[in-house]
Amino acid sequence: MTEFYPPSPPPGHVVLLGQVSPLPLDCGSSLGPYPLAYSSYGTLNADRSNVVLITHALTGDQVVAGSHPVTKRPGWWERMVGPGRIIDTDAYFVLCVNVLGGCMGSAGPSAINPATNTVWGADFPFLTIADMVRAQAELLDHLGIDTLFMAVGGSMGGMQVLQWVRDYPQRVFAGAALATAARHSPQQIGLHSIGRRAILSDPDWQEGRYHGTGRSPTKGLEVARMLAHLSYRAPGELDRRFGRGLQDRTQPAYGLEPDYQVESYLAYHGRRFVERFDPASYVVITKAMDYFDLAPDGDLASRFKGTRTRMFLGSYETDWLYPPEQTNELADAFRTAGLPVFDRCYEATFGHDSFLLDIPAFDADFAQFIKACAQERGLPV
Amino acid sequence: MTEFYPPSPPPGHVVLLGQVSPLPLDCGSSLGPYPLAYSSYGTLNADRSNVVLITHALTGDQVVAGSHPVTKRPGWWERMVGPGRIIDTDAYFVLCVNVLGGCMGSAGPSAINPATNTVWGADFPFLTIADMVRAQAELLDHLGIDTLFMAVGGSMGGMQVLQWVRDYPQRVFAGAALATAARHSPQQIGLHSIGRRAILSDPDWQEGRYHGTGRSPTKGLEVARMLAHLSYRAPGELDRRFGRGLQDRTQPAYGLEPDYQVESYLAYHGRRFVERFDPASYVVITKAMDYFDLAPDGDLASRFKGTRTRMFLGSYETDWLYPPEQTNELADAFRTAGLPVFDRCYEATFGHDSFLLDIPAFDADFAQFIKACAQERGLPV
Numbered sequence: 001m002t003e004f005y006p007p008s009p010p011p012g013h014v015v016l017l018g019q020v021s022p023l024p025l026d027c028g029s030s031l032g033p034y035p036l037a038y039s040s041y042g043t044l045n046a047d048r049s050n051v052v053l054i055t056h057a058l059t060g061d062q063v064v065a066g067s068h069p070v071t072k073r074p075g076w077w078e079r080m081v082g083p084g085r086i087i088d089t090d091a092y093f094v095l096c097v098n099v100l101g102g103c104m105g106s107a108g109p110s111a112i113n114p115a116t117n118t119v120w121g122a123d124f125p126f127l128t129i130a131d132m133v134r135a136q137a138e139l140l141d142h143l144g145i146d147t148l149f150m151a152v153g154g155s156m157g158g159m160q161v162l163q164w165v166r167d168y169p170q171r172v173f174a175g176a177a178l179a180t181a182a183r184h185s186p187q188q189i190g191l192h193s194i195g196r197r198a199i200l201s202d203p204d205w206q207e208g209r210y211h212g213t214g215r216s217p218t219k220g221l222e223v224a225r226m227l228a229h230l231s232y233r234a235p236g237e238l239d240r241r242f243g244r245g246l247q248d249r250t251q252p253a254y255g256l257e258p259d260y261q262v263e264s265y266l267a268y269h270g271r272r273f274v275e276r277f278d279p280a281s282y283v284v285i286t287k288a289m290d291y292f293d294l295a296p297d298g299d300l301a302s303r304f305k306g307t308r309t310r311m312f313l314g315s316y317e318t319d320w321l322y323p324p325e326q327t328n329e330l331a332d333a334f335r336t337a338g339l340p341v342f343d344r345c346y347e348a349t350f351g352h353d354s355f356l357l358d359i360p361a362f363d364a365d366f367a368q369f370i371k372a373c374a375q376e377r378g379l380p381v
Numbered sequence: 382m383t384e385f386y387p388p389s390p391p392p393g394h395v396v397l398l399g400q401v402s403p404l405p406l407d408c409g410s411s412l413g414p415y416p417l418a419y420s421s422y423g424t425l426n427a428d429r430s431n432v433v434l435i436t437h438a439l440t441g442d443q444v445v446a447g448s449h450p451v452t453k454r455p456g457w458w459e460r461m462v463g464p465g466r467i468i469d470t471d472a473y474f475v476l477c478v479n480v481l482g483g484c485m486g487s488a489g490p491s492a493i494n495p496a497t498n499t500v501w502g503a504d505f506p507f508l509t510i511a512d513m514v515r516a517q518a519e520l521l522d523h524l525g526i527d528t529l530f531m532a533v534g535g536s537m538g539g540m541q542v543l544q545w546v547r548d549y550p551q552r553v554f555a556g557a558a559l560a561t562a563a564r565h566s567p568q569q570i571g572l573h574s575i576g577r578r579a580i581l582s583d584p585d586w587q588e589g590r591y592h593g594t595g596r597s598p599t600k601g602l603e604v605a606r607m608l609a610h611l612s613y614r615a616p617g618e619l620d621r622r623f624g625r626g627l628q629d630r631t632q633p634a635y636g637l638e639p640d641y642q643v644e645s646y647l648a649y650h651g652r653r654f655v656e657r658f659d660p661a662s663y664v665v666i667t668k669a670m671d672y673f674d675l676a677p678d679g680d681l682a683s684r685f686k687g688t689r690t691r692m693f694l695g696s697y698e699t700d701w702l703y704p705p706e707q708t709n710e711l712a713d714a715f716r717t718a719g720l721p722v723f724d725r726c727y728e729a730t731f732g733h734d735s736f737l738l739d740i741p742a743f744d745a746d747f748a749q750f751i752k753a754c755a756q757e758r759g760l761p762v
Binding site (some may be wrong): 027056126183190200202208220221223226227230239241242252254255258261262263270293296324 | 398407408411414460478506507525564565566567568570572574575578579581582583584589600601603604606608611616620622623624626633636637639640641643644647648651664669671674677701704751
């Protein structure tokens with residue numbers, strides 16, 4: 001199989017939104033009707049006050065817990081979400097939405113446009129994080145949910161949390177944004193731009209109209225993923241894990257093949273990724289991240305004046321992609337704006353991916369935060 | 382023009398070496414006869430004691446000073462080399478050799494193999510830094526030069542300096558290695574591996590046999606160069622220089638084109654690079670860097686026991702690609718081995734590229750170092 005299609009049916013639920021009035025987009029066009037796919041865990045309580053929205057990162061999806069029907073692996077935050085876990089599905093109703101532009105059932109380049117019954121492909125519009133969040137708000141309206149108890153996510157998931165708090169401050173009781181930033185920096189944009197260039201340089205890209213042709217720019221996407229994966233890990237961790245170890249040999253091969261374990265590791269992650277992700281989704285979503293800037297005039301605090309959302313901000317000391325300084329800037333702005341903020345930079349060896357992994361100090365802090373917020377909200381703890 | 386060929390004639394001089402006995406290579410094969418291209422500046426003194434060998438980085442070449450005949454720009458270390466400059470061509474005889482595997486006249490994939498009178502292409506062997514240095518030593522033999530007064534270079538140039546001091550300690554009076562490392566780390570290998578993957582994924586690569594076909598994997602090489610270029614710069618510098626500035630517009634275009642200045646900047650450097658560099662050379666030379674490890678058993682100091690070469694080591698605080706810790710490790714090893722060492726981490730905003738740029742504190746230190754070495758060597762200062 002050389003081409004990615006979303007699984008049919010996609011994991012969880014799919015609703016068709018934007019049927020009455022289309023979703024307005026920041027690019028100036030609109031979208032509707034459009035499918036939005038999501039998973040839910042736990043039970044909505046009577047007054048609909050126990051909703052935790054978990055927002056996923058660039059290459060995540062709505063399968064935050066349980067077994068993923070495509071990859072057959074555990075959901076991406078399985079360790080955090082479930083009965084008795086920190087995000088306790090015995091207490092909370094957990095929602096996770098495949099972002100607009102994604103490829104796991106929500107409207108995106110590889111999805112079928114219900115208006116035309118053909119694949120969106122290159123006609124799918126370019127989005128912003130605000131557009132993604134606007135679609136999630138429409139989903140909440142659809143589900144009859146007024147307010148989120150908490151929105152939580154890391155990396156691009158953290159951007160969505162911040163956008164929620166900026167655009168719908170009354171609808172978010174508490175927010176947790178991990179390993180993220182108030183705006184994408186030139187280095188972050190540059191890394192994405194290189195990944196997109198690899199995809200667009202692949203002749204199988206076919207100007208974005210490759211869906212249904214039997215050829216998909218998977219080679220370009222593999223390069224993009226290898227780069228992204230390397231940027232998610234810390235050099236010290238790679239040193240300890242791989243060093244200069246050779247792959248399946250005792251001497252370098254002095255040829256074109258990868259010689260070192262770290263090369264095979266990156267290549268493996270590239271190969272595995274193209275089995276579950278659509279190249280055009282990667283282009284659209286990375287662009288949305290690059291557009292992200294909560295306060296283009298630099299006055300971040302003013303965007304949050306009067307907001308009472310309780311905020312948790314976590315960063316990780318070896319994360320060179322979303323360095324702790326970017327989170328510190330957010331914490332300063334929230335404090336200036338008068339929001340209650342807990343923030344901490346965690347000792348963690350895994351670089352940017354630390355937000356996904358088991359960092360006991362984070363787990364303890366976050367468990368305490370969610371418990372304190374639940375008490376304030378009058379939810380059983 | 383879609384295909385790179387070395388200029389004919391290449392800049393400077395070309396000698397044909399390995400005619401009597403071929404150059405042994407670390408991969409087990411050998412090379413000969415093989416051309417080696419170099420530039421020289423200044424005049425060799427009567428006792429041949431005033432030779433400064435400047436070793437170039439991955440994408441550099443022998444045109445260290447003066448006007449480059451291909452790019453029409455100044456040589457890559459023009460500010461350091463010339464009459465009255467810090468490496469004073471009124472006092473020193475400066476040599477700079479296009480590395481073996483390069484594409485500016487020395488034997489490499491895009492060069493003509495004198496034994497067959499056809500382009501080497503995919504038959505060109507994979508090399509190590511030690512092979513490059515062995516060829517340079519043959520050039521010195523050919524020129525009747527026994528000892529280098531100094532070997533100096535940054536990044537891959539620094540690796541060559543270190544290799545010179547390890548393999549020919551009696552032939553190097555002083556050495557200066559900037560922004561470099563004793564071994565390539567997994568992150569450094571990973572970045573190269575991604576760049577090579579982009580080149581090898583380009584259908585115009587044609588299994589390395591593209592020379593003379595009219596098609597060359599320039600798109601892949603552009604991606605590789607964009608990534609390399611980004612890795613050479615510091616995020617803070619990019620922030621100050623570009624911020625989130627848009628290119629030629631006031632609003633994002635919400636399309637496939639680059640929106641931000643940093644994207645255009647990287648694309649520009651990608652485009653410019655393919656006009657002067659051969660993709661297969663890029664593959665061979667990055668592999669040589671990845672193989673670099675002065676002491677696979679970890680005992681770096683033992684490799685330099687008894688060596689009396691005076692060493693200068695410089696690193697740059699914003700260089701995340703070759704971080705100062707790697708230079709500190711070298712300094713510690715040299716001190717343990719008893720070599721006289723000056724080392725310093727310079728305040729510099731430009732990341733890895735700082736070694737090429739105007740850092741006054743470095744200039745002052747290096748001028749003092751070369752003067753002190755000249756005095757010890759009995760050269761006029």
